[in-house]
Amino acid sequence: MSVSIATTSLTMSSREIAELMGKAHRNVVRDIEKMLNVIGKDVLNFEHIYHDSYGRDQKEYRLPKNLTINLVAGYRPDLRLKIIDRWLELEQQAQPRVPTTLSEALRLAAEKAERVELLEPKAAALDAISQSQDDLGVRDAGRELGIGQTRLARLLIERRWACREGSRSKLKAAHYGLSNGYVRFVTRCYTDPHTGEDRLSDVMVLTRKGLTRMAETVAKEGIPA
Structure with a gap:
């Protein structure tokens, strides 16, 4: 009998990166946003909200291994090594457990069945959440549609x-856009350039439904860039 436990995709949060690097979190957030913009990735796909010690919603980013390594490529070698060592530790912890005895195999199978039973009622909600990963800001949507940000606006x-x-x-x-599900608001955290304080702001994004509808319109009407 062979039993293994599947794991979810590993990520590293901007807060953990900041702690390992000895940097202020807001500076790491700035570096991440700059990197994602340069490589053409939508920052909203990596953005998550956590509660600070006062219970306030705050923004962080969670990056996969390749983007984490890319982020710290310009940092000092000793700091990069801390990130690499941490990733090795995470990957080792995520290795599937392979039973060596029949009793251990039966126990792992029972644990897996229990997790599946607990997760099934949440499947619909998780599907709905995953759809939001396709939302795009106006700049990225204009790039994907091939008409540019100004024309799309x-x-x-x-x-x-x-x-x-x-x-x-x-x-x-x-x-009209909200009621038809073409656009929606997301809350983002930013650092006020004048005061240095973290603030929250509502940002409009196009949903996948809106992006599809707009692509049909652009193709049908032959709208130039």
Whole structure:
């Protein structure tokens, strides 16, 4: 009898990276956002919310191994080694348990069956959460559609998916776009450049449904970049 326990994808949080590097978390967050923008990754796909010691929602990023190593490539060698050693430790801990006796195999099988039973009621909720990973900001959506951020912003306003309160104000989701599920708000944390304080802000993103609908519109009408 052969029994192994499957593991989820390993990630390392920006808070753990900051602790290992001896850096302020906000500086690591800044480095991560800069890196993700340079390599064309949507930061929202790696963003998570945690509660600080005061119970407030705060932002962190969780990176897979390749992006973690890429992030610290420019750091000092001794700091990079700390990250590499930590990843080796995480990977070793995540190795599947292989039973060596029949009783151990039966015990592992029972544990696995119990976990499956507990997780099944949550399957629908997990599916809904995974869909949000496809949401894209206006810049990344414009790049994926091949029409650019500025042109996409105009289309969003023309089709009443979004609006601006002033000529230079931030793009906001409009009722029509929200009610049809084309756009939605996500809360992001940012550092005020004037005060250095962490603040929360609502940011509009396109859902996968909205991105698909907009792609159909661009293709049908032949909208130029």
